Amino acid sequence: MNLGASVRVNKCGVCVLMTLMVMVVLLYKYGNNTEFKREVVSLRSLLSAAIDAAERGGRVVYDIREAATLHEQSKGKTKEGANDPVTDGDIKSHLTMFFSLQKSFPAIKIISEEHSLNDVDVSSVSPAALLHPEVTAAIPEDQMVPAGDIRVWIDPLDATQEYTENLREYVTTMVCVAVRGHPTIGVIHKPFSKSTAWAWVGKGVSPALRQTGNQGVVKNDIAHIIVSRSHAGDVKTVATAAFGEKTEVIPAGGAGYKTLAVVEGKADAYVHSTAIKKWDLCAGNAVLFALHGNMTTLGGDPLDYGSQEEYKNEGGVLATLTNHTYYLQKLQVLAGKAAKAA
Ligand SMILES: *[C@@H]1O[C@H](CO)[C@@H](O)[C@H](O)[C@H]1NC(C)=O
Numbered sequence: 001m002n003l004g005a006s007v008r009v010n011k012c013g014v015c016v017l018m019t020l021m022v023m024v025v026l027l028y029k030y031g032n033n034t035e036f037k038r039e040v041v042s043l044r045s046l047l048s049a050a051i052d053a054a055e056r057g058g059r060v061v062y063d064i065r066e067a068a069t070l071h072e073q074s075k076g077k078t079k080e081g082a083n084d085p086v087t088d089g090d091i092k093s094h095l096t097m098f099f100s101l102q103k104s105f106p107a108i109k110i111i112s113e114e115h116s117l118n119d120v121d122v123s124s125v126s127p128a129a130l131l132h133p134e135v136t137a138a139i140p141e142d143q144m145v146p147a148g149d150i151r152v153w154i155d156p157l158d159a160t161q162e163y164t165e166n167l168r169e170y171v172t173t174m175v176c177v178a179v180r181g182h183p184t185i186g187v188i189h190k191p192f193s194k195s196t197a198w199a200w201v202g203k204g205v206s207p208a209l210r211q212t213g214n215q216g217v218v219k220n221d222i223a224h225i226i227v228s229r230s231h232a233g234d235v236k237t238v239a240t241a242a243f244g245e246k247t248e249v250i251p252a253g254g255a256g257y258k259t260l261a262v263v264e265g266k267a268d269a270y271v272h273s274t275a276i277k278k279w280d281l282c283a284g285n286a287v288l289f290a291l292h293g294n295m296t297t298l299g300g301d302p303l304d305y306g307s308q309e310e311y312k313n314e315g316g317v318l319a320t321l322t323n324h325t326y327y328l329q330k331l332q333v334l335a336g337k338a339a340k341a342a
Pocket residue numbers: 215216217218322323326
């Protein structure tokens with residue numbers, strides 16, 4: 001009896017010891033790893049914060065344009081040889097958006113088009129607000145997600161070239177929340193009309209987006225294709241070949257603007273045939289998904305927003321609200337070209 005009891009105690013002791021050892025190993029392995037974020041985050045609060053950040057960035061962009069203190073510089077040339085400008089609007093909006101979000105959600109990885117210099121003082125940037133009345137009204141149910149599964153993509157000023165040309169309508173500020181690589185929350189703010197479109201896939205959209213109505217069918221046999229005014233590539237030739245002479249190609253600035261144009265029914269499809277960065281696309285992708293639209297490469301592949309290193313999309317872009325497959329088929333020629341260029 002005594003022997004049995006002591007063996008039982010020993011067995012138990014071994015178990016405890018083993019558990020402790022496993023815990024020590026796990027702590028050692030993950031304790032200092034910044035990627036291992038066990039903290040859970042409220043996506044509803046993050047959506048509110050994303051709206052606040054986009055609107056605050058927008059105010060910075062607006063004020064600098066009004067004061068005409070852009071201090072334009074060049075980041076070099078794009079692959080297509082176009083000038084790639086950066087202004088104080090981009091940088092200061094970045095500081096406001098990036099640090100307001102980071103102060104509210106220190107555990108989340110935030111990826112921005114711009115980088116902050118080391119010696120800037122961001123103590124005056126207040127944390128992004130976690131409660132937005134529109135969100136509270138539209139989204140009754142929250143969702144908690146581990147911080148490590150989240151990537152936030154921000155574009156502090158989309159359509160910088162147009163911004164320098166004072167083509168104000170094309171300019172947006174954008175925030176996107178990707179969960180395990182999937183675009184889940186998208187915010188597109190237009191600073192000069194002071195309007196904000198937001199969407200959370202499967203949960204709800206902003207009041208303005210509830211009234212949008214793209215019928216999806218090529219209207220009066222005319223396909224309205226919206227493309228970039230700075231690097232239209234050969235979309236026009238291909239679109240005309242695909243949809244006939246009655247194709248209307250609408251040149252416009254900014255990926256955020258063009259995606260919203262599709263959502264609003266001003267265009268049937270947004271087509272981009274050259275390389276493009278994912279902070280330009282993520283928010284619009286989430287908005288389209290929330291409205292049962294689609295965004296893919298020209299080859300029909302979904303875009304993954306899970307990795308900062310893979311911030312470039314080389315396969316071209318097709319964005320539609322309906323009839324995605326139809327447009328994919330029609331634009332096959334462009335898909336081949338985008339694949340070859342990549
Ligand atoms: C897609 O577009 C084609 C061409 O206009 C049209 O015939 C078809 O009905 C559309 N499908 C849907 C689901 O809208």
